[in-house]
Amino acid sequence: MSKFTQTFYPVMGEKLLVAEHESGLKVLFVPRDAGEAFALFGVKYGALDNTFTVDGKQITVPDGIAHFLEHKLFDNEDGEDTFARFAALGAEANAFTSNEMTAYLFSATENIHENLETLLNYVTHPYFTPETVAKEQGIIGQEIRMYEDDPSTRLEFGLLECLYHNHPIKIDIAGTVESIAEITDKTLYDCYNTFYNLHNMVLVLCGPFEEDRILSVCDKVLQKAPPFLAKRTTPEEPNTVCKPRFEKNLPVMMPHFAVGMKETELGGGSDAFLRRVAAQNVALFCYFSRASKFFANLYEKGVLSEVFSTAYQYLDSCAYTVWRGESERAQEVAAAIRETIKLAKETELSDEDFELAKRAVYGEVVQSFNSPWDVCWQWLANHFLDLDPFRLAEVVPTLTKDEIYDRISHWDVRLICESYILPTKGE
Amino acid sequence: MNEFFIRERIHESLALSVVHNTLHKTNYLTLFFCMPLSADAASEAALLAHLITNSSEDYPEMHALRRALASLYSASISASTSAIGDTLILTVHAEFLKDRYAPKGADILHGVLNFIRSFLRSPRLENGTFSPALVALEKKNAADDARAVFDNKGRYARRRHIEFMYKSDSFSASPLGKAEIIESLTPERATEAFYKMLSHAPVEAIFVGEADKQQLKNALLSCFDSLQKEPIIPAASKVGEVPADIQNVVEKTDVKQAHLCLGFRTPIVRGHADHPAFTVASMLYGSGLTSKLFVNVRERLSLCYSIAGIYTAQKGFLQVYAGIDAEKRDVAQEEILRQLKKMQTLDISDEELSHAKSELTGSFRTLAATPSSIAAWALPRVLAGVDADPEKEISSLLAVTKEEAGEAFCTLRPDTFYCLQKEEA
Known part of the structure; x- marks a missing residue:
């Protein structure tokens, strides 16, 4: 019989309950006394899984198939619409696909255990036919067109094309009109049966659920899963960038830029990984946040505006830092990023700046768990990386300056690429 | 009685609504300044939204201001413009950690309220107007924001549709303002618009979170007590005439x-x-x-x-x-x-x-x-x-x-x- 075990996080004032259900599914539950209930049912299967091995046999599937599968899982054999099932129970439902995962979700304030049953039920009962696959190609075709016109999406994939030689993170999540034309009901079933294995999935819940009822719903809906056999195939990735620059013209008013720096330090176990993420965020705060001299200088010169962000993106097999924004003098921003990195390597960090950064990043971390959605999303994203996100708030105040220096020592201007979306002539 | 949303008029032109909320880790305070919508008013407000939360007499330099906010555990205070029907809204938003999540204890709420008072009561002025250099910088940022609607084609299409459908109606004005009007604004006009807003725009303050209501009331009153005299209530929105042909x-x-x-x-x-x-x-x-x-x-x-x-x-x-x-x-x-x-x-x-x-x-x-x-x-x-x-x-x-x-x-x-x-x- 499955049972929850509990961990308490005093800094966050949060409890996490974890159960390994007999079916093979891991259940993570962050309880709340009242308010909205949120559930995410995720599978470690995303756009980058276009090549994988099963029993030693390598299989390649069309780009965009994980996202296509996400759309089609809403179909049911009895013809009833999944959204209608949730609507009848007062819930809002949705789903999304990223590079490395797919997730199905609902939020509700009533019938929450019934909605949970609906969620587990539809995701574990696929129903694909040639007709419904053909129909979806039109809908996703329009989604692809929408992203083709979207400067942020084009900018991001332009950057990934530059940063990575071989890593499949550069594959467009929705695929292309041509690649999705190759998808059939059979390829969907093949991918579903390979990856939608409960050992490769997680259920994350936050809200006023009851422990016993969660497990009862799992008992009722889930069958014991066979062993999970598929392995991600991640091609070897050189520690260099693929190309220094990407440019594309689109009808935009202002040049959009993304400057990326490839990370070469990966793995090292979950504790080391967590401290690395915390240290990277503190280091980036010191040198590139809105409270940094870098930002103030460029803002006051009119080179940067509030449309600027810095982020550390990480998966288990790749990571990079990205600076995004809009500027007519975008190349000056890229040059200033390089200069600031050189300066960070050469100068000592003051105690005042270090303490301020830790305090600010601690605040950002706690705020990032503000809503049930935030809690579920953070746990889902980090669970597949074997990271405990609630511990970030404990780790940040304990960081040492040496850890920040170590992080900065991995910043390498030779691993920087630039991606630009430039206005079409006449705009 | 509505126990969810408790609204109280605490000043001639200031109402405070409090939603007691224990579900989140942050407190959220918004001040909505309500004005009649027009292309001119929206352009002025769009510039003000850039000017008012980026400096004050206490923090004339943006770098020091941002560091002070960071020291409040990454409190954020920003301003933006929007429209509800024919009413233009300039919103000052503040979101910040509840004090109980500050590990060494801190009065974050008090710190944030001081910032808001400073932005509204003590803007950074030079010879009686916003600094010409700051105005020039923020005019460019505000005008760029107004033009950037074009970059998101779905959003741009919805905006253009409104502009055609409501061409002789104030609702056609984008709350982000018009780039050409923003670029024509002077420090004098921006300053005049700021004080006009403080004098005439009714303010709805909405607080969601956990706080002592009296503390909130006193802090907000101290922002407005000697400033607001003649609130002008924006007229109700009009539906307008339907054309004979589509x-x-x-x-x-x-x-x-x-x-x-x-x-x-x-x-x-x-x-x-x-x-x-x-x-x-x-x-x-x-x-x-x-x-x-x-x-x-x-x-x-x-x-x-x-x-x-x-x-x-x-x-x-x-x-x-x-x-x-x-x-x-x-x-x-x-x-x-x-x-x-x-x-x-x-x-x-x-x-x-x-x-x-x-x-x-x-x-x-x-x-x-x-x-x-x-x-x-x-x-x-x-x-x-x-x-x-x-x-x-x-x-x-x-x-x-x-x-x-x-x-x-x-x-x-x-x-x-x-x-x-x-x-x-």
Whole structure:
């Protein structure tokens, strides 16, 4: 019989309950006394899984198939619409696909255990036919067109094309009109049966659920899963960038830029990984946040505006830092990023700046768990990386300056690429 | 009595509403300055939104100001502009950790309130005006923001549609202002606009979180006590006249996807007796994932990925938006109108009605999902003089019949149909 075990996080004032259900599914539950209930049912299967091995046999599937599968899982054999099932129970439902995962979700304030049953039920009962696959190609075709016109999406994939030689993170999540034309009901079933294995999935819940009822719903809906056999195939990735620059013209008013720096330090176990993420965020705060001299200088010169962000993106097999924004003098921003990195390597960090950064990043971390959605999303994203996100708030105040220096020592201007979306002539 | 949203007028032109919320780790305070919408006013407000939270007498340098906010555990204070019907809103938003999450103890709320007072009472002035250098810098940023609407083609199409449909109406003005007007503003005019706003714009302050109400009241009063004298209440929004013939507008640019917007007017606005019926009808027609538009135009006919019917209750404006293949515009438009006809002829199943109500009531009950969503939900109701009570509103929505929903939609009149599409289509 499955049972929850509990961990308490005093800094966050949060409890996490974890159960390994007999079916093979891991259940993570962050309880709340009242308010909205949120559930995410995720599978470690995303756009980058276009090549994988099963029993030693390598299989390649069309780009965009994980996202296509996400759309089609809403179909049911009895013809009833999944959204209608949730609507009848007062819930809002949705789903999304990223590079490395797919997730199905609902939020509700009533019938929450019934909605949970609906969620587990539809995701574990696929129903694909040639007709419904053909129909979806039109809908996703329009989604692809929408992203083709979207400067942020084009900018991001332009950057990934530059940063990575071989890593499949550069594959467009929705695929292309041509690649999705190759998808059939059979390829969907093949991918579903390979990856939608409960050992490769997680259920994350936050809200006023009851422990016993969660497990009862799992008992009722889930069958014991066979062993999970598929392995991600991640091609070897050189520690260099693929190309220094990407440019594309689109009808935009202002040049959009993304400057990326490839990370070469990966793995090292979950504790080391967590401290690395915390240290990277503190280091980036010191040198590139809105409270940094870098930002103030460029803002006051009119080179940067509030449309600027810095982020550390990480998966288990790749990571990079990205600076995004809009500027007519975008190349000056890229040059200033390089200069600031050189300066960070050469100068000592003051105690005042270090303490301020830790305090600010601690605040950002706690705020990032503000809503049930935030809690579920953070746990889902980090669970597949074997990271405990609630511990970030404990780790940040304990960081040492040496850890920040170590992080900065991995910043390498030779691993920087630039991606630009430039206005079409006449705009 | 409405225990969810407690509003109290604490000054001639300042009302404070408090929603006690223990569900989140942050407190959220917003100050909504309400003014009549026009292109000039929006352009001034857009510039002010850039000017007022980037410096003050206490923090003349942005770098020091941002560090001080960072030391409050990454408190954020920003300003933006928006519109609700014909009312222009300049909003000062502050979101910050609740004190109990500060590991070594801190009075974050007090710190944030001091910042807000400083921004409003002690702006950084030089010879009586905002600094010319700062104004020049922020004019560029504000004008760039106004122009950047073009970069998101769906958003741009919806804005252009409004500009054509409401061309002789103040509602056509973008709350982000007009780049050319922003660029023409002087430090003197910006300063004058700032003090005019403080003197005349009624302010709705909404706090969502945990705080001592008296502390909040005192802090807010200290921002306004000697400043606000003559509040000017923006006039109620007008629905406007329906043209004799449907206006058709096509604009072209370099896009892969076409953006179709169909505009309709109804006399049913927030506060109207049939408003609950129209709200249910609007959800049933195009607002949810079980709506007629989603189920038929997207799911059954595969004509689009994005489709929605967006009801702007203050203006009695229904805007149907779909991202489509330009070659299939006629088929898509025909189906959107066919589904509208079905609404008007009561071709509505009990199940569709029930799903629409469930989705609506579900969305009301999850209002507390984020602190900002509560404030955004409450403001239009306050402006319309309607009690911001979700349970009361849910009861009125649940009472709507199929006939009432259909009749509410019979008041719709087509006005302007707009399409943004690729050059050669």
